Amino acid sequence: MGDVIFNFIQSTGIYNIEFRQIIMLLLACTLLYLAIAKEYEPLLLVPIAFGMILANLPLAGLMAEPENLIKFHTINTQEAAINAQKGIFNVDFLTKFPGGLLKYLFKGDELGIFPPLIFMGVGAMTDFGPLISNPKSLLLGAAAQFGIFFTFIGAIILGFDAQAASSIGIIGGADGPTAIFLTTKLKPELLGPIAVAAYSYMALVPIIQPPIMKALTTEEERKIEMEQLRTVSKKEKIIFPILVTILVSLILPTAATLIGMLMLGNLFRECGVTDRLSKTVTNELINIVTIFLGLSVGATAKGENFLTIETLEIFALGVIAFMVGTASGVLLAKVLNKFSKSPINPLIGSAGVSAVPMAARVSNKVGQEENPGNFLLMHAMGPNVAGVIGSAVAAGVLLSFFG
Structure with missing residues (x-):
């Protein structure tokens, strides 16, 4: 009887738990707190954090190989x-x-299936009208990608190889699906820390960006009121996703997967004859894929792989990439304002990172703190959606060079 009891005790997770697993469980609970209590990107952080819990439960085997x-x-x-x-x-x-459940869900990340499906949903939920109405927004979206390449160089200097440096740099785009897509292609062993860093910084946009925006602008600049955007015709909105897909894919074929899915989703939204498809993509499909993506990505953050000096370096470089991207967008907006006939509020440049639509909301919020009658949301959505395109293009560039 004693042997039976002792064998049972040995089979419990409590008996087999390691110190690193305890740390990962505490980290996951912290992310759950931020997602639930503070409402920082809960749709993303809740499944990611819970995936971390499941992967770090001793003997549970949810990420076990067959x-x-x-x-x-x-x-x-x-x-x-x-x-x-x-x-x-x-x-x-x-x-x-047969292997753990999450190991099979992870195939959707590993094979590059989930991120493009997320992009399709984002495209179906996004109005490209502000970007079409103000093409200069493309420059702001492009400027914000400078953080990616700045951090790429920094990672190379620190001793990371080109594939790892590319995967780390893409965190600066503040686009989780793009970071996952590129990392699975170039450096899949770093997926856990890179994905957690990317989504964590996306969630912390309202905390990280405002101090940078205020430090780089004057009170007068933050009060600038912009002219109302012109109305964009339905024909323009239909042509835009088709044209962008063809042009970008011809120039940069490696970006075709992400750009193509993004623009297909947007075409569902704008063409007016695929309402059922648009509703499916923006509701059932993206919700299901978000659950699977979050759980499987979180499950890659196992203690033995995650708790390393390399992970700390990735998180540090990631926040630098995000900060540099924010600053680059603001600074270019200040430059454009000097030469523009119509005034440009530099705050909208910070929305060039592709955390849609949170970055645009932050630009609007900071602007209204200085001038309550100033409404920058739609103006900031231009650089914001340009940032989504820009991060996908940046990923394509890195993939073509180092893939």
């Missing part, structure tokens, strides 16, 4: 030689353990 038993056949040597020439070998692989 295990096989090998059964050998006893046949004569001549028959074995004939079979070998035909590519037939004398063993059977009998599945002993």
Whole structure:
């Protein structure tokens, strides 16, 4: 009886838990607190944090690899030689353990399926009208991607290889799906810390960006009121996603997957004849994929892989990338304002990072703190959606060079 009880105790997670797993469980609970109590990107952080919990539960095996038993056949040597020439070998692989649930969900990340589907949903939920109405927004979205390449150089200097540096730099785009897509292609072993860093900084946009925006602008600049955007026709909104897909894909084929799915979703929204598809993409599909993506990405953050000096370096470089991207957008907006006939509030430049629509809301909020009658939201949405395109293009550039 004593042996039975002792064996049971040995089979419990409490008996087998390690210090690193305890730390990861505490970190996951902290992310859950931020998501639930502070409402920092809860749709993303809740599944990611819970995936971290599931992956770090001792003996649970939710990210375990399938295990096989090998059964050998006893046949004569001549028959074995004939079979070998035909590519037939004398063993059977009998599945002993099929593998953990999250290991199979992770195939959607590993094979590059989930991120493009997320992009399709984002496209279907996004109005490109502000960008079409004010094409200068493309420059602001492009400027904000400077943080990606600045951090790429910094990571190279710190000793990361080009693939790892590319995956770290893309955090500066503040676009979780793009970061996951590029990392799975270039450096899949870093997916856990890079994905958690990317989504964490997306959630912390309202905390990280305002001090940078205020430090780089004067009170007078923050009070600038912009002219109302022109009305964009339905024809323009239909042509735009088709034209962007063709042009970007012809110039940069490696960006076709992300850009194509983004623009397909937007075409569903704007063409007026696919309402059912648009509703499915913006509701059921993106919600299901978000759950699977969050759980599987969080599950890659296992203690033995996550709690390293390398992870701390990734988080530090990630926040630098995000801050530099924010600053670059603001500074270019200040420059454009010097040459523009119509006034440009530099605050909208910070929305060039592609955290849609949170970055645009932050630009609007900071502007209204200085001038309550100033409404920058729609103006900031131009650089914001340009940032989504820009981060996908930046990922395509890095993938074409180092993939």
